[in-house]
Amino acid sequence: MKKQWNDLKVFILNEETWIDLGAHIFKIIFIIALSIFVVSVGKRIIRRMFTFKIKTKIRPSERREKTLLKLLENVLSYVVYFSAILAILSEYMDVSGLLASAGVLGLAVGFGAQSLVKDVISGFFIIFEDQFSVGDYVQVGEALGTVMEIGLRTTKIQAYGGEVHILPNGNIEGVVNYSINNGLAIIDIRIDYHTDIKDAEKLIEQFITNLSDEYEELVASPTLIGVQDLTATEIVFRVTAETLPAHQWAFGRRFRKDLKLFLDNNGIEIPYPKMAYQMVKGNKEN
Numbered sequence: 001m002k003k004q005w006n007d008l009k010v011f012i013l014n015e016e017t018w019i020d021l022g023a024h025i026f027k028i029i030f031i032i033a034l035s036i037f038v039v040s041v042g043k044r045i046i047r048r049m050f051t052f053k054i055k056t057k058i059r060p061s062e063r064r065e066k067t068l069l070k071l072l073e074n075v076l077s078y079v080v081y082f083s084a085i086l087a088i089l090s091e092y093m094d095v096s097g098l099l100a101s102a103g104v105l106g107l108a109v110g111f112g113a114q115s116l117v118k119d120v121i122s123g124f125f126i127i128f129e130d131q132f133s134v135g136d137y138v139q140v141g142e143a144l145g146t147v148m149e150i151g152l153r154t155t156k157i158q159a160y161g162g163e164v165h166i167l168p169n170g171n172i173e174g175v176v177n178y179s180i181n182n183g184l185a186i187i188d189i190r191i192d193y194h195t196d197i198k199d200a201e202k203l204i205e206q207f208i209t210n211l212s213d214e215y216e217e218l219v220a221s222p223t224l225i226g227v228q229d230l231t232a233t234e235i236v237f238r239v240t241a242e243t244l245p246a247h248q249w250a251f252g253r254r255f256r257k258d259l260k261l262f263l264d265n266n267g268i269e270i271p272y273p274k275m276a277y278q279m280v281k282g283n284k285e286n
Contacts, residue, residue, distance in 0.1 A: 031088055032084065032088075034084075035080050035081055038080050039077050039080050046069060070150065071127060071150065071151070074152070115170060116153065118170035119152075119153045119154070119168045119170040120152050120153060122172060123151065123155070124152070126155070126172070131175055131177070132150075132179075133150070134148065134149060135147060135179070136179035136246075137178040137179050137246035138157065138176060138177050138178065139175070139176040139178075140165075140176075141167075143157045145165065146158050152169075153169060155167050183245055183248035184240060184248060185222075185240065185241045185243055185252045186248075186252075187222075187239045187240070187241070187252050187255055187256060188237070188238055189204065189236070189237040189238070189259065190237075191236075191268065192268075193234065193235060195235070195269065197235060199268075200237065201226075201237070203263065204237060204239070204259070207259055208221065208222045208223075212258075215254065217251040218241060218251065219243055220242045224238075224239050225240060
């Protein structure tokens with residue numbers, strides 16, 4: 001016990017021990033700082049490259065640019081930080097032996113990592129085929145929202161309420177993309193049966209013709225299709241309008257509100273449930 005204590009004392013008081021320890025700590029700090037610096041500079045260079053492409057005529061779509069930009073930044077971070085970890089480990093062990101062991105171990109584990117390989121391959125084809133991109137409004141299964149990020153393994157979709165769905169790329173089978181083509185707003189307008197149909201049509205046409213320029217979502221002027229349905233309580237007119245991709249719902253909400261106010265000002269009544277009371281006078285017995 002005394003011998004071990006003396007050896008420890010010699011080791012602690014040895015000047016070379018602290019010099020070596022300080023050199024290792026300095027190298028580790030330098031490697032971490034250098035990796036952070038390289039990632040930061042690399043991301044700036046990648047963003048500059050895409051900014052330069054935006055000013056040229058030959059450029060991919062904005063959707064695809066955002067996706068590729070995020071993907072390249074992720075790949076850069078993975079490569080640099082993985083290299084930094086190997087460099088730090090090389091200060092304490094033989095990394096070549098570790099890599100050789102990892103290769104043999106990876107071959108053995110590879111048979112059980114088919115889902116991981118499937119996710120990576122599926123992610124590659126999603127980007128290569130431009131099925132959807134960052135910023136698109138999509139529906140994947142029960143996930144409905146805006147694509148935040150497309151990685152090599154997972155895709156993140158942010159729903160309208162703020163919740164984020166993280167989906168493995170290999171599980172993405174059917175995708176509904178609302179951001180590729182222009183949207184079509186379909187708006188049904190319900191009119192009371194006591195209203196004259198021709199007067200209602202004229203007023204709706206007038207409203208559409210004088211539609212405000214504040215509707216930035218519109219691609220073309222709305223069209224009054226005509227009487228869509230005759231129900232037991234109301235007449236249903238249908239209006240369609242071509243909008244920017246994924247903007248048909250926002251346009252429909254504003255259009256319904258403004259049209260309702262316009263019809264109110266012109267004496268056109270929207271049907272609503274009514275209750276009528278009838279007093280019945282009975283015969284009195286003498």
